[in-house]
Amino acid sequence: MSGVFDPASILPDDLLDRIRERAAVHDRDNTFPQDDLDELTAAGYLAILVPTELGGAGLGLAEASLLQQRLAGAAPATALAINMHLVWTGVAKVLADRGIDDLTFVQAGAAAGEVFAFGISEAGNDLVLFGSDTDAAPQPDGGYAFTGTKIFTSLAPVWTQLGLHGLDTTSPGAPKLVYAFVPRTEAVVTRGDWDTVGMRGTQSRTTELHGAVAPADRVVRRVPPGPTPDPIVFGIFSVFELLLASVYTGIARRALDLAVETANKRPSKKTGRSYAQDPDIRWRIAEMALAYDALPPQIEALCRAVDEVAPTDARWFSYMSGVKHRAVTTAKSVVDEAVLVAGGSSYFSRSELGRLYRDVLAGLFHPSDPESAHSTVAAAWLGPAED
Template sequence: MSTFDPTAYLPDDLLERIRERAPIHDRENTFPEQDLDELRTAGYLSILVPVERGGAGLGLAEAAVLQQRLATAAPATALAINMHLVWTGVAKVFSDRGVPGLEFVQDGAAAGEVFAFGISEGGNDLVLFGSDTDAVPTDDGGYAFTGTKIFTSLAPVWTRLGLHGLDTTSADAPKLVFAFVERTDAVVTGDDWDTLGMRATQSRTTRLDGARADAAHVVRRIDPGPNPDPIVFGIFSVFEILLASVYTGIARRALDLAVLTAQQRRSKKTGVAYSQDPDIRWRIADMGLAYDALPPQIAALARDVDEKVDNGARWFALLSGVKHRAITMSKHVVDQAMLVAGGGSYFSSNELSRLYRDVLAGAFHPSDPESAHATAASSWLGPIES
């Protein structure tokens, strides 16, 4: 049995170049164009595309490992690339299950196109199950979308935006429409991304004013609300697993930095390395115990998606749960790493300071803590009685 080698797709020298640029993009609030260019050249944008369509043919389990590795160098770059990988991952979910409709995503990714994720809307806690964006049918079988999307990562560079909107005018309305639009004058990207952390994602607000998707790029029309359609499972599964991967990668980097600091620092009082201090050892052990739980969980769920395991109604609790645990674990580990490193980590030039700010973004991605707990409660206790 062959062993997966992450360095074949993310070589050490590429990772180090990305790591060196990360503080610059954070400080200057700029998108990491060089990172994207180098990752594209390395074939990273098509790791989830089948070999026969020009990609690497990796599974979600391997992509999750790679995203953890990339996040150790530049969390914001990893999070931005995540959104492209979500769509190529959904395309893989489709093709693995014999569902047509997203082959153009696979072909586009293999050709170097960048796919962005345009689902989030201000105040829309329905997320995948509803939309405030108007989807109006056009005469050619396509749709025109009007509305506002928030947190559109890859905003300066995407070539196609995958999004959803609500069709309220067709004979079978209402229908949620999932489609892809190109960058035209009908799509306006704001310049409003000035945030505490994850600054290099450049997840700006996107305003749509009749942005058109032709019939070939209208992927799904489904009923609003919870739905077993492959588009819902595909997005939710790939999104949650890859998000968990990025934040688990942040935790790994914080843990490694804490270990390095403990080995290098010495007590003025005793002359002994901090790595021999019982309190520091306990703190790092606590970080390690928390971190070690997540990579196997991510790997197991990703393999289930790859192998088409039927977890039935448990899927949503399992997926929202692994994302929630990754976020809470990662924040805890970074908190502990800051304490191990001492006051120097409080300076903005310190890498841990950036990790501390970056990790805070995790709580704002779906599923948020409230949604994750509600899903888990329903899984174990059943729905709330009306």
């Protein structure tokens, strides 16, 4: 894109105000933010990463990151849920930018109103993209039937296509990890098990697959298990980590803004002045700002590298896992400090800061988790661990 991109051109203040107002209700009632999705769909948000010639906004990952930061500041759960749809449209863009049209149907579908969910996570599977406990059974027509259980399936009540992976152990050349998309049918069972501490509006319920069939034209990749240079793995890992980092960076910014607002309004009985003039509060807010200010430039630089098809090196995966790890740990630290600035009122569940305090915890569980991030970075700097 040329010129300076203004996120408010797609997410105007009045839309964000409505989304922020509803966020507390969905958190309290443990419900999916359908009104948010409807308004975002009407604004073309589901197709922001789709090329204009296919009916989208033609934005890059860097612009999508700014939008997700802005949306997360209003409603973290809504932003995180939409993130999973944007991951697939982002992967489609990454592949298309590199001359691979395997996911053009995702771009066209997003422009037409399809909602894509992310079905990769499995309980106990710390291999994540490099392995799967879901069985992928080949079908005579080239499709696959998937049987297994996926966890943390955001957008559970509304998705129309589930992008997932499973392991084919029977075809010639097996084993192969199969990446494909299945529609919502009776072979897909969504459990009503989403009752969590935070990020309640994502409705990231458990999904049971009982022979759910991906047609042949929705089977996009068959790759060996384990680390692979295949573009599908590069695309998923890069887009997933960068957009996750964006959401939690947006939470950090909102917590910082609330802390500043509270400090300016909260009077001190001891001095008669606002807490904004208290040297300890000023130091605390400065610490928050110093931590937050480092995140947006890091994320933008990595997004630009992906958008511009810049050459990658052996440390690319450590860059991606590293920025996600820094974003979520920084966001948690900033929210902690904001709660201290605001005082006891933030401990009530009706408090926005109280909700952010709960929502931000989810970041620690997304891949790459702290153990995986440290392992990846250690390998980049020290080489593989010896057996």
